Amino acid sequence: xxxxxxxxxxxxxxxxxxxxxxxxxxxxxxxxxxxxxxxxxxxxxxxxxxxxxxxxxxxxxxxxxxxxxxxxxxxxxxxxxxxxxxxxxxxxxxxxxxxxxxxxxxxxxxxxxxxxxxxxxxxxxxxxxxxxxxxxxxxxxxxxxxxxxxxxxxxxxxxxxxxxxxxxxxxxxxxxxxxxxxxxxxxxxxxxxxxxxxxxxxxxxxxxxxxxxxxxxxxxxxxxxxxxxxxxxxxxxxxxxxxxxxxxxxxxxxxxxxxxxxxxxxxxxxxxxxxxxxxxxxxxxxxxxxxxxxxxxxxxxxxxxxxxxxxxxxxxxxxxxxxxxxxxxxxxxxxxxxxxxxxxxxxxxxxxxxxxxxxxxxxxxxxxxxxxxxxxxxxxxxx
Numbered sequence: 001x002x003x004x005x006x007x008x009x010x011x012x013x014x015x016x017x018x019x020x021x022x023x024x025x026x027x028x029x030x031x032x033x034x035x036x037x038x039x040x041x042x043x044x045x046x047x048x049x050x051x052x053x054x055x056x057x058x059x060x061x062x063x064x065x066x067x068x069x070x071x072x073x074x075x076x077x078x079x080x081x082x083x084x085x086x087x088x089x090x091x092x093x094x095x096x097x098x099x100x101x102x103x104x105x106x107x108x109x110x111x112x113x114x115x116x117x118x119x120x121x122x123x124x125x126x127x128x129x130x131x132x133x134x135x136x137x138x139x140x141x142x143x144x145x146x147x148x149x150x151x152x153x154x155x156x157x158x159x160x161x162x163x164x165x166x167x168x169x170x171x172x173x174x175x176x177x178x179x180x181x182x183x184x185x186x187x188x189x190x191x192x193x194x195x196x197x198x199x200x201x202x203x204x205x206x207x208x209x210x211x212x213x214x215x216x217x218x219x220x221x222x223x224x225x226x227x228x229x230x231x232x233x234x235x236x237x238x239x240x241x242x243x244x245x246x247x248x249x250x251x252x253x254x255x256x257x258x259x260x261x262x263x264x265x266x267x268x269x270x271x272x273x274x275x276x277x278x279x280x281x282x283x284x285x286x287x288x289x290x291x292x293x294x295x296x297x298x299x300x301x302x303x304x305x306x307x308x309x310x311x312x313x314x315x316x317x318x319x320x321x322x323x324x325x326x327x328x329x330x331x332x333x334x335x336x337x338x339x340x341x342x343x344x345x346x347x348x349x350x351x352x353x354x355x356x357x358x359x360x361x362x363x364x365x366x367x368x369x370x371x372x373x374x375x376x377x378x379x380x381x382x383x
Contacts, residue, residue, distance in 0.1 A: 023229030028363035115152025146184025230344035237343035275313015
């Protein structure tokens with residue numbers, strides 16, 4: 001995470017990151033990011049509670065969810081979390097009732113057609129309705145200070161950011177005519193740095209920086225933030241899964257062993273202690289994280305034969321399949337498989353279906369990072 005943060009501030013020097021807690025809310029992650037000076041994007045009362053309990057000050061939190069329960073808005077008011085998003089008149093009415101002193105950010109729907117995971121169907125005010133919403137906020141004497149958007153996760157085209165920033169500029173101009181003092185732009189999330197997106201972060205950063213200089217130059221006085229999640233944590237976690245059972249299938253249906261080692265006739269079935277109901281739920285719902293490549297923890301000789309293998313999770317559901325037609329050396333009960341890049345939307349969305357335990361988490365930080373951030377005062381990063 002430390003190196004990812006350095007990469008962020010180098011490439012996007014004007015954009016302050018507010019980490020999206022929904023991505024991975026492990027306490028060690030949050031403490032590390034707090035030490036790095038990031039803000040936090042919270043979507044619920046529980047996320048605000050967790051951030052505040054770890055010493056995050058309210059001014060470093062944006063309550064970015066646009067559809068909030070009344071009790072959660074009241075909690076934000078009680079604990080001085082003032083910056084929050086809205087995209088509808090009904091949300092304005094709730095905020096007026098429970099937190100009239102809030103500093104509001106209007107979320108707009110933008111073109112996210114080039115992204116693997118799209119959000120504008122569910123969230124964001126259409127540009128045609130922005131003027132009416134801002135007028136209503138004025139009638140309710142609510143303070144609107146900025147604009148937010150999200151181009152979607154797994155964005156494949158950097159121009160989506162330019163179009164969205166131009167749309168945000170249009171909203172700023174409308175708000176100014178209505179008497180609002182706009183001073184915050186939130187460019188959302190959707191950033192990654194692995195797989196096919198390895199080089200896109202720098203490419204997108206260049207587009208974002210040019211667009212900000214065009215529409216929101218430094219002398220405009222507008223603060224720029226973003227809501228990165230997977231960017232920070234995706235590569236910070238490796239899953240270690242244990243082989244708990246094994247079955248050999250010959251010719252898919254015939255399990256007789258004729259004594260011949262015919263690799264093509266043999267399918268290896270392995271069952272591990274984690275799966276799609278646990279840390280690997282990304283297999284079923286996250287198209288931005290579909291390339292799982294488990295590998296053995298032990299050394300593998302190049303001469304070892306590879307077998308067509310299926311890796312299953314531990315539950316009684318046949319949906320719980322981790323890989324299919326995956327060629328690996330023969331595994332044995334007790335072997336460990338490692339899967340890299342498992343930090344994003346893994347532990348935060350795992351369940352205990354069939355009462356299988358969630359994965360234990362063991363935080364590790366290098367001595368170089370420990371010393372660079374003076375982490376000795378932050379309890380819990382290393383046990």
